[in-house]
Amino acid sequence: MSRLTRAESRARTRELLLATARELFLRDGYHATSLEKVADAAGFSKGAVYSNFATKDELCEHVITQVRGEHVAAITAVFFAEGELEEHLRAFDAWAEATVGDPGWTLLEAEFAIHAARSAPDVKARVAEGGRQAAAALTELLRAELRRSPRALPLPVEELAEAILGLGIGLGLRRAVDPALSPRPLGDLIRLLLVR
Numbered sequence: 001m002s003r004l005t006r007a008e009s010r011a012r013t014r015e016l017l018l019a020t021a022r023e024l025f026l027r028d029g030y031h032a033t034s035l036e037k038v039a040d041a042a043g044f045s046k047g048a049v050y051s052n053f054a055t056k057d058e059l060c061e062h063v064i065t066q067v068r069g070e071h072v073a074a075i076t077a078v079f080f081a082e083g084e085l086e087e088h089l090r091a092f093d094a095w096a097e098a099t100v101g102d103p104g105w106t107l108l109e110a111e112f113a114i115h116a117a118r119s120a121p122d123v124k125a126r127v128a129e130g131g132r133q134a135a136a137a138l139t140e141l142l143r144a145e146l147r148r149s150p151r152a153l154p155l156p157v158e159e160l161a162e163a164i165l166g167l168g169i170g171l172g173l174r175r176a177v178d179p180a181l182s183p184r185p186l187g188d189l190i191r192l193l194l195v196r
Contacts, residue, residue, distance in 0.1 A: 014052045016042050022063045026104030030060055030111045057123050060112055061130075067105055068130065072137050074099075079141045085149065085194060093187040100168060100183040101175025110173060135161050145194055153193060164189060 004012065020042035024033040035056050039046045053059040078091040099105075116127035139161040146157065153160060168186050175181045 010052075013044065013048055017044065017049055017052055017059070018062060018066070021059050022066065025060055025063050025108050026067075030056075030108060030115055033060075035059070057115075057119065060108075061123075061126060064109060064112060065130065067108075068134060071099065071105075072134070076137070076141065079145065085145065088145075089187055089191055089195075092190070093184065096168075096183040096186050100186065101172045101179065101181070103176045106172040106176040109169075131165075135165050138165055142194075149194075151194070160193060 017038060021033070021038045024038055024041060033056075035049045035053075036046055038059070039049045042048075049059070053062070074095055075092065078095060079088050081088065081091070113127055116123045135158070139158050142157050142161055146153075155163070164186070167189060168183075171181070171183050171186055175183060
């Protein structure tokens with residue numbers, strides 16, 4: 001068996017650090033997770049963390065981007081699958097039931113957003129950009145559905161995407177505290193807007 005090249009070893013270390021950081025950030029939150037804890041849990045030195053990520057903020061941003069990407073991919077798969085809109089909405093309802101208000105993800109997003117709002121302008125700007133990207137992805141999903149079945153909307157599609165995203169975030173935060181709360185209003189709002 002051949003030895004890993006330096007680049008392969010570095011990539012593997014980075015991958016292990018990201019996986020460990022993800023587990024710790026989602027379990028313990030942003031503030032309770034230190035770079036030392038990530039290094040120890042992954043079996044590396046703190047220097048290994050710093051050689052891959054300049055700051056804890058950068059490491060957390062990578063984790064959040066990874067998790068968001070997975071959720072966007074899951075929702076995109078639902079809405080671009082074959083079938084009618086109601087089938088897509090039932091699949092979305094199932095996704096929302098399993099995902100909206102997940103304590104690890106929801107609370108990490110909220111904690112890091114609050115941290116970013118009080119941080120250096122570059123951190124705040126990157127977090128804001130992540131929110132814009134999420135809204136843009138939702139806007140594109142709505143546009144794709146409107147291309148399949150055109151209809152008049154009460155607001156521009158970009159504003160509707162922001163409203164749906166805001167409702168999802170709000171329901172997620174409330175549901176992280178009160179798991180009995182249903183995420184159904186999220187799917188119902190989309191039905192109200194898109195189902196004739």
